Amino acid sequence: MTPPRSEPPTSHRPQQPTPNPLTPSTWRVYLVTDRAQTDGRPLTDVIAAALQGGIRAVQLRERDLPTRELLALAERLRAVTRAAGAALLINDRIDVALACDADGVHLPAASFAIADARALLGPQRLIGVSTHTPDEVAAAARAGADFAVFGPIYDTPSKRAYGTPLGLAKFAQVRSAVTLPLFAIGGIDLGQVEEVRAAGADGIAVIRAILAVPDPARAAADLLRLSDRSGDL
Secondary structure (H helix, E strand, O other): OOOOOOOOOHHHOOOOOOOOOOOHHHOOEEEEOOHHHOOOOOHHHHHHHHHHOOOOEEEEOOOOOOHHHHHHHHHHHHHHHHHHOOEEEEEOOHHHHHHOOOOEEEEOOOOOOHHHHHHHHOOOOEEEEEEOOHHHHHHHHHHOOOEEEEOOOOOOHHHHHHOOOOHHHHHHHHHHHOOOOEEEEOOOOOOOHHHHHHOOOOEEEEOHHHHOOOOHHHHHHHHHHHHHHHOOO
16 A cells, blocks of 8 residues: 655745735735834834835835935835835836836826836836826726726825725726726725725725834734735635
8 A cells, every 4th residue: 555645844845936026916015105104213114024024015105305315215125125025116206216226116196197107117117106086097007007006095194185085986996997906095904904805906005004003014914914815805
């Protein structure tokens, strides 16, 4: 009688491939920076902790910083994101993205045309777009954006300038109209992850839910765990 085959030692088992950080649909959680939300902790330290918790994409969004300070911060974040195998995108500043060798840019709705950004960045870098209406999402998809962020879904201080929260029904409507990877943003924390993902979101974009809490690594891991689980709903 042939003896049963034993499992190979753990060290020899095939390893699951690490998701490509340049594939937005694999991120699940997209972390947007705001150094005013870290309770006085250095932003780089908080981002490093979030990366330890599993975050795979960071958008540097510090719009008030002068160019030299922004570039210096971008270079520090480029080092920690690269070490973690995560993507770094720079909000609006194509020049800073190129200077620090970031993985791409994130364009506000009124920023560069996507075609112009693509001409400067080339085909390998990512272009994300902030959107607030179905028409903006559709236009981003037609123009060749790699992903879009849509919101605000719920009320949140950082998005009140964009008006009344759009809600899940509007998000689901937009989701059904495009195949572009689509992230929900605006007031999302652990309590909303499952319903947002059930509405069709490829992931969530957050600020305070990670940056403002005492344990960013744990918060990141919890958000990712809920997002992965709810992806099967």
